[in-house]
Amino acid sequence: MNVKIPRSLLIGLRRGQLKLGGNCLSEKAVVTQRGAVLLGDSVACDAFDADRPLRVVTHAHADHLVGLRRSLRSGKRVLMTAATRDLIGVVNGSLPLDDGSVELLDYGETVEYGDERVTLVKADHILGAAQVLVEDSEGSRVAYTGDFRVDGTEPLVDCDALVVEATYGSPSFKRAFKVDVRELLVSMVEKRLSAGTVYVFGYYGKLQEVMQILRRADVCVPFVMPERVFNVSQVCEAHGMQLGGLTLSTEKEGRELLDGDLPCVAFYHMNTRKKVGLDSSRICVSGWEFRSPCRQIGEREHLVALSDHSDFCGLLEYVKRCNPKRVVTDNYRVSHGATLAREISRRLGIPAVAMPR
Numbered sequence: 453m454n455v456k457i458p459r460s461l462l463i464g465l466r467r468g469q470l471k472l473g474g475n476c477l478s479e480k481a482v483v484t485q486r487g488a489v490l491l492g493d494s495v496a497c498d499a500f501d502a503d504r505p506l507r508v509v510t511h512a513h514a515d516h517l518v519g520l521r522r523s524l525r526s527g528k529r530v531l532m533t534a535a536t537r538d539l540i541g542v543v544n545g546s547l548p549l550d551d552g553s554v555e556l557l558d559y560g561e562t563v564e565y566g567d568e569r570v571t572l573v574k575a576d577h578i579l580g581a582a583q584v585l586v587e588d589s590e591g592s593r594v595a596y597t598g599d600f601r602v603d604g605t606e607p608l609v610d611c612d613a614l615v616v617e618a619t620y621g622s623p624s625f626k627r628a629f630k631v632d633v634r635e636l637l638v639s640m641v642e643k644r645l646s647a648g649t650v651y652v653f654g655y656y657g658k659l660q661e662v663m664q665i666l667r668r669a670d671v672c673v674p675f676v677m678p679e680r681v682f683n684v685s686q687v688c689e690a691h692g693m694q695l696g697g698l699t700l701s702t703e704k705e706g707r708e709l710l711d712g713d714l715p716c717v718a719f720y721h722m723n724t725r726k727k728v729g730l731d732s733s734r735i736c737v738s739g740w741e742f743r744s745p746c747r748q749i750g751e752r753e754h755l756v757a758l759s760d761h762s763d764f765c766g767l768l769e770y771v772k773r774c775n776p777k778r779v780v781t782d783n784y785r786v787s788h789g790a791t792l793a794r795e796i797s798r799r800l801g802i803p804a805v806a807m808p809r
């Protein structure tokens with residue numbers, strides 16, 4: 453029997469576009485030119501998209517809040533964890549987070565829209581960070597990792613399409629250190645405290661992770677910090693992180709500790725690195741170090757390779773464990789998406805593209 457197949461379907465099949473629900477499979481996971489990670493038919497993650505009714509914020513870092521004010525004002529349903537909402541509130545105080553658009557989801561909780569179900573799954577990155585899973589009534593599963601460290605992140609397995617972050621997406625970004633970076637950090641701080649104040653520079657979230665590492669290692673000197681770092685730290689404490697002994701640098705006790713170069717740890721945002729603590733011991737925590745776990749970068753300044761992202765091997769390991777049919781690498785937030793896509797295709801045999809191109 454001869455069956456006449458429409459020309460449009462033939463072209464679609466030749467391109468590998470299998471129709472599932474509204475959009476075909478290759479359109480179920482897309483990163484737009486403006487950084488929105490589109491999943492399924494209704495979800496836009498981490499940037500504004502005019503056509504998507506649901507906006508998901510995976511975590512509170514600025515490059516994942518693109519167009520959030522516009523999403524809130526244009527009546528989108530904006531989904532995030534409570535911790536992410538609280539962190540955004542203290543860092544971006546002017547955003548209208550309380551006007552009813554924001555819906556808070558716990559990890560594992562699901563929101564339904566049309567025939568799609570949206571679930572946030574914990575990602576090990578900063579407090580509140582989430583992966584996003586969108587499933588539809590036909591059984592299609594499309595996911596986005598957000599930013600993550602592979603060790604503490606449960607992979608979203610057997611997806612039809614997966615969007616993966618690509619921060620350290622080049623094979624040269626491998627951290628194969630033999631020493632435990634956390635233990636090294638603790639011993640560096642302890643050693644330098646005998647000479648006075650130790651300044652730690654990093655980004656929000658990472659700074660609080662360092663505080664927690666030090667407290668767990670029984671470093672019990674005061675932690676001194678400016679107001680915004682203090683506010684972020686308080687949110688972290690409210691959501692279960694154990695920091696304690698937080699002192700504002702603007703208050704009498706904090707001023708006396710810093711002015712007298714007395715034993716305490718001062719936590720400052722990386723952006724203020726060239727302005728404060730110039731004559732003290734200084735430690736910068738950054739993932740952008742691959743040669744050694746610790747490197748001297750100034751007379752009394754060291755870089756410690758503490759990262760809240762997977763390195764290249766961790767990204768590949770996640771994709772392998774997830775076993776998706778197709779991968780899209782996020783090429784909007786970094787420029788290593790194309791390299792990572794090529795390596796995923798070559799090493800794992802999984803079709804992968806970088807978006808936007």
Ligand SMILES: [Zn+2]
Nearest residue numbers: 511513577599
């Ligand atoms: Zn991040």
